[in-house]
Amino acid sequence: MNKAKVLKLAKGFRGRAKNCIRIARERVEKALQYSYRDRRNKKRDMRSLWIQRINAGTRIHSVNYGNFMHGLMKENIQLNRKVLSELSMHEPHSFKALVDISRNAFPGNKNVVHAPRKVALPLSV
């Protein structure tokens, strides 16, 4: 029943790849290879996403990601990036507390990037 299994895995493919077994078999093999590789890539991608979210959350409080993590490591806080990103999204007060702890532990460099403020420009006539 290998043909039936292959065609079942080929659901949603484009054109003849979902109907004709010869083409479907090639496409399904490629799809399974991609899924093998991407199971490893998913871990990298998720970590990168968490770091982006933490960065965005800390820059609201004028701390950047590097200084924030350095401060947390100094204080021996072992929260991982997944949980920190969830806190930055859903628990803003707790996240601000963590940012304050990190800022006390590691004040950081003087050239901190602030979020761009939109200022109303005076119209010059």
Added chain:
Amino acid sequence: MAMANRRCLQALTRRATSLFSSTSAVRRLETPPPLSAPSPPKSLFEARRVSPGLEPSRCPPWPPRARLFCSSKTSEDEEEEDEDGEGGEFMEESDCETGKSSTRSKWDYTPEEREAEAAAIGYTVLGPLERSERVFKLYEPFFAVVQIGSHQFKVSNGDCIFTERLKFCDINDKLILNKVLLLGSQSQTIVGRPTVPDAAVHAVVEEHALDAKVIIFKKKRRKNYRRTKGHRQELTKLRITDIQGIEKPEKTDNEKPVKSAVKKLEKVAVAA
């Protein structure tokens, strides 16, 4: 299958007779009963268990391990046959057990080892849930970040989380998760460095399940190499019931009088 059973029984009867002839303590069975399939095995095994010098085996007694009997049958003397059979049996058992540490079943650990390993992962088994206990409450606005093994979860009351299979608990067991890294409420945040001492999260094991199947497919193109394998990861589903270690305001209908009473008490204390 019937022929295999008959061969087993023949081997059994021969071994039984040799055992009975060698050991003086057992006088019960004079002759082994005839070869009819259902009745003999039980009695033979009862007698076999009584005879001294044989340790109780962990595997179920029936069906008998035919391979071991056949291999011992090929050796020369009858007395040597007994010792080789027994020694070979136990050798094989011990080899199977001590082969890999990861495949030890939970019954191979002593209770102290179990507690130690469970505590290392980050949980403690309390015991089975009684039917009369009402453990499941409504949602409370408190959260905790708890660590199990190497994974961290942000949990609240009534959540369910999937973790790696926890070895030493059955379903409907109460657990305490002791590695709490952060506690939060609407007015407070308690940050642990790294853990909060005396904080506990109570959970109940809901089920031991298998994950969805992933197909592991490896292929090298133009080299005629293709391998397919399926894998289902073992998981445990936990239902979080309670978070302890953070101040929870008492839920009463008349809150204002309670507040004023507390203030009065405080004033009195300061004066004193």
